[in-house]
Amino acid sequence: MMTAHILIGISGWRYPPWRKVFYPKDLTQKRELEFASRALPTIELNGSFYALQRPGSYMQWYAQTPAGFVFSIKANRYITHILRLQNIETAMANFFASGLLALKEKLGPILWQFPPSFKFDAGLFESFLKQLPQDTDAAASLAEKRDSSMQQREFFKVDQKRPLRHAVEIRNKSFETEEFIRLLRKYHVALVIADTAGKWPYKEDITADFTYLRLHGDAELYRSGYKDQALDRWAARITDWSQGVQPPDAQLISCLPPPQRNCRDVYCYFDNDIKVKAPFDARRLLQRLNLESGLAALDWSHAEDPGEINPTKARGAKAT
Numbered sequence: 001m002m003t004a005h006i007l008i009g010i011s012g013w014r015y016p017p018w019r020k021v022f023y024p025k026d027l028t029q030k031r032e033l034e035f036a037s038r039a040l041p042t043i044e045l046n047g048s049f050y051a052l053q054r055p056g057s058y059m060q061w062y063a064q065t066p067a068g069f070v071f072s073i074k075a076n077r078y079i080t081h082i083l084r085l086q087n088i089e090t091a092m093a094n095f096f097a098s099g100l101l102a103l104k105e106k107l108g109p110i111l112w113q114f115p116p117s118f119k120f121d122a123g124l125f126e127s128f129l130k131q132l133p134q135d136t137d138a139a140a141s142l143a144e145k146r147d148s149s150m151q152q153r154e155f156f157k158v159d160q161k162r163p164l165r166h167a168v169e170i171r172n173k174s175f176e177t178e179e180f181i182r183l184l185r186k187y188h189v190a191l192v193i194a195d196t197a198g199k200w201p202y203k204e205d206i207t208a209d210f211t212y213l214r215l216h217g218d219a220e221l222y223r224s225g226y227k228d229q230a231l232d233r234w235a236a237r238i239t240d241w242s243q244g245v246q247p248p249d250a251q252l253i254s255c256l257p258p259p260q261r262n263c264r265d266v267y268c269y270f271d272n273d274i275k276v277k278a279p280f281d282a283r284r285l286l287q288r289l290n291l292e293s294g295l296a297a298l299d300w301s302h303a304e305d306p307g308e309i310n311p312t313k314a315r316g317a318k319a320t
Contacts, residue, residue, distance in 0.1 A: 004242035004263035007070055007108070008286050009042035010278045011214070011271040021302040022279045037065040038296040040282055042072065042108065044214075044269040048100070049074040049113070055099030055155035062103050070108040072212075072267060073100050081115050085128045090147050092131055097143035097154040101136060109165040109212055109267055111192065116171040116200065122179050129187040137161045167192050167212035167267075171200040181205050181254040197221045204237075204250040206258040210265040211241040215281070217272040225277035226270075226284075234268075235288040242266050276303075 013036040014029075022039075023032055036043060045061075047053060061071065076095045079088050100107060110132075133139035136158045143156035168184065169192035184191055184207035191207050194200065194214045199221055215234070217224040226234070240247045244261040268285070270278035280303045286292050 002263050004244075005265045006238060006242050006268075006289060006291060007042040007266070008238075008268040008282050008289075008291065009040040009044065009270070010036070010273070010282055011044040011074075011269045012046045012273065013043055014047075015273050015276075017274070018276050018279070021276045022298070024299065033061060033064045035296070036279070037069050039298055040279065040286075040295065041068070041291075042070040042267065042269070044072040044074060044111065044271075046074045048095075048098070049077050052076055052094060052098040052153075053100075054153050055102055058099035058102040058155070062106055065106060069106055070267075071103055071106055072108040072111055072269065074111045074113065077113075080112055080118070084118060085124050088128070088131070089145065093142050093145040094147060094150050096133065096139045097146035097150050097156050099153075099155045101139060101143070101158060102155050104159050105162065107136075107162070107164075109167050109190070109210065111167050111169060111212070111214075113169040113192075114171060119172050119174040120170075120177060120180055122183065125180070126183055126187075129183060129189060132166050132187065132189065133164055134188070135161055135163050139164060165190070165208070165210055167208075169194055169214060170203075171196075173201055176201060176203065176253050178254050178256070181207060181256070184208070185258070197224070202251060203253050204246070205253050206241070206246060206264070209261060210267065211238075213238075213266070213268040215268065215270045215272065217277075222272055223274045223277070224272060225275070226272075226281045231281070231285050231288060234285060238266050238268065238285075238289065 013033055023035055027035055079091045079095065083091055133142050140156040140158045143154065146154055167190040188208050190210055190212045191203060191205050192212050192214055193204050194216065195202060195218055196216045197219055215226065216222055218226060218230050237247045241264055244263050270282045272278050272281065283298060
């Protein structure tokens with residue numbers, strides 16, 4: 001019988017305010033990923049959104065993280081924000097040639113985030129979805145079409161054929177249409193469930209064989225932490241999604257139910273990083289789901305809201 005994988009982590013790991021709070025005071029910057037990947041089972045890599053990374057970086061990140069760790073990759077904004085899905089063939093090839101395939105079995109979903117000004121266009125969006133490689137072999141074939149700007153910095157070697165997953169984060173209400181959900185389900189792409197303190201659309205339609213959450217802060221974008229009641233609610237919803245069902249009060253675009261499954265993998269990333277909430281909130285949610293086993297112990301004394309943390313249980317976690 002299949003069981004769901006639930007991975008809860010953080011978006012990025014290089015934040016100066018995290019030093020001496022989440023990270024130990026004597027930890028060097030070059031060891032921050034080593035520490036974070038043993039305290040949490042997954043990280044959403046967001047530097048790739050701002051600029052194409054290099055193969056050597058992906059290789060280092062692979063080497064610095066433990067077995068079983070997973071990276072999600074935020075796709076380059078040149079495709080989504082600058083080109084806005086127009087004439088993206090070469091840009092797509094360059095992105096997949098930039099080294100993410102060097103993560104091998106640690107490569108998780110690829111996140112495609114669209115700006116608030118980007119409106120739904122069914123024809124344009126389906127053209128984009130058709131170009132998304134569904135496995136690593138297809139990604140390598142696409143990467144071979146990179147242009148000369150990638151010379152001496154390309155990587156498209158595949159050690160093993162593996163499926164690829166894609167998730168789409170929307171920020172414009174024009175996407176709230178049945179046709180959009182049908183397209184995502186047709187191409188097996190997940191709709192990101194994004195908690196943005198009410199700033200952008202919040203929808204929970206299930207459109208793929210996995211669920212992808214981004215928690216940006218429930219009261220103040222990128223800043224506010226999640227109280228006990230909020231984390232309890234997220235734990236209950238994640239349990240439902242992992243068991244293949246929708247929460248009874250799900251906020252939906254489509255009235256059509258998703259394909260039935262016994263389970264779905266769940267990826268959840270906290271992006272409320274400004275006040276060092278994200279890593280502690282991630283651990284508190286893992287704690288509620290009994291998923292802390294094997295993770296490195298944290299020093300909870302520097303967390304900003306010690307009253308919200310169960311330090312006894314936190315200290316019991318053994319040294320993602």
